[in-house]
Amino acid sequence: MELFQDGLLLFTLSLVLCSSNTVLVSSRGAFYTAPTVPHLTDGFSHVSVSEGFSESFGHSNVHPTRNGSGVDLVLNKSSGSGLVSRNKYHHGFFSAAIKLPSGFTSGVVVAFYLSNADVFPHNHDEIDFELLGHEKRREWVLQTNIYGNGSVRTGREEKFYLWFDPTQQFHHYSILWNNHHIVFLVDNVPVREIPHTDAISSAYPSKPMSLHATIWDASEWATHGGKYPVNYKYAPFVASLAEMEMEGCVLHSTNSASPCSKSRLSSLDPVEGEEFVKLSQQQITGLEWARKKLMFYSYCKDTSRYKVLPPECKAK
Template sequence: MVTLTQRLLFVLSFISCIAISMSMRHNTPIPPTTARLTDRFPRLVFDGAFSDLFGGQNIKKTSNGSQVSLMLDKTSGSGFKSNDAYYYGFFSAAIKLPMDYSAGVVVAFYMSNSEAYPKNHDEIDFELLGHEKRKEWALQTNVYGDGSTGIGREEKFFLWFDPTADFHEYSLIWNQHHIVFLVDNLPVREVNHSVAMARAYPSKPMSIYSTIWDGSQWATHGGKKPVNYKFGPFVASFKNFLVAGCAWNQTKAAPSCTRSGQSGRLALDPIEGDEFVKLSADQQRGMEWVRSKFMFYSYCNDLSRFPVLPPECKEGKQ
């Protein structure tokens, strides 16, 4: 007699076989499975958490404010920013990119404090760079600390999915231990708060930004492919905003927040648990899968640009 458990296992096995078969048929890589950190936090509605930054006429809010579209046309790009600045935490948004020819277009989801600290700002960047074919969008990550813009710490990846067909999650972990860039909960890059990175590690409260803009001068093949507005307007959509950060009280020299379950105890890190301090074995394997198959540029491998590599590269942890 077949038990209910056996039936469920058979169904799950059958579904898995279908998924693998479809992936092989369409030559779509299957990423490793990792913990879904984005399921741990409540979603925010745009209004109340974010405000228009520029290009107001090119910002459209739908689904009762839970989804926002940013448009780039001949008149302007557009963008929004968080109403608060945050210190450490988990920050995420689901993004769907413009379809068709998009060379020169840049869609960014990032954290920065350049407005508050114009001479020594910090920044953590996701930048999605358009291309001639819709499936060839490139993902660029970057980190600046204390105005260290003289060293661009870029790493670039191709994506293992079509980012124009559906929404995908782009997330950041930022705490005193490390910065982790994740795509659909899969780590693609880890920047450790090491001795070598101490001065260049982001250390001041940052706001969250999302923008779409004309990066013709550099974004595609070093500026060889400018934006062609015949294919515009270019629209990027955002939803599933997650912010689990320590909001900065600007009347104080530094932010503070209380850990859940520890009433009265102040701490700078609003996210708890080993999974936010160190990558798990599954996350490490997932990151190695991405970097071995899809990373096509790392500043730590660019000897023509850096005859003497930045000190953190020598640690082999970037």
């Protein structure tokens, strides 16, 4: 009987290893090996958290790490916590290595995003990574979203499962934003691209924004209207951030218009060059892989929510 069980185990393991891209199967489901892509994060310098950011809320729950190069953001019964960049950007490349809280995290949201709601409360822009604690299983869901010119009534959410356990080690979450497109990347793999076309031009984020990193209680909207709120029995919830990158066109107080040249030779404008105009073939392959294998919700498919789909959906 023991030999039979050992043989069955080996047979099952061989099937797992031989299946396309699958490297591990556990109680959390299948994990995968992503396609090979260029590492955009290798092309930009790290920014010290202590130099590049200010605390936005939850002072006692913001804990610097690695001599100020990293930070732990904490959510407990008292408060969540957050950071905001000292500079505002017309566009750029923004990235953080993040390790998420483990265990039961329903209602917990870790967000890494760009916004100018403080300056434009009625017509703000926003580009969001939102990592949503799962309400039933010990898993996290990745949600991306954009708002342009105050288009908050038209959510443009897409949701993905991750191909790894985000609580065991750091993984990179990156945003490329320029006049050509917005690209969301996870470990340098594009998971979503929003081309700047005529169809979306009125809702394309275009005004200078700050970079934010936060952890907070989103029980009211992230868990079916509060059905699965944050359970503080499992607090504190800690999101660890490191390897922050912010490279782009900085807004200067003396000039609200973009001072950055669109020449690919300009050191002032590092993400408008030819290599950032469109995705490479490797990046397109990665994008198609992520969307086919891991995306489980797109606003462009939600006909029950949108009787008339947003114009960019029709253009696809």
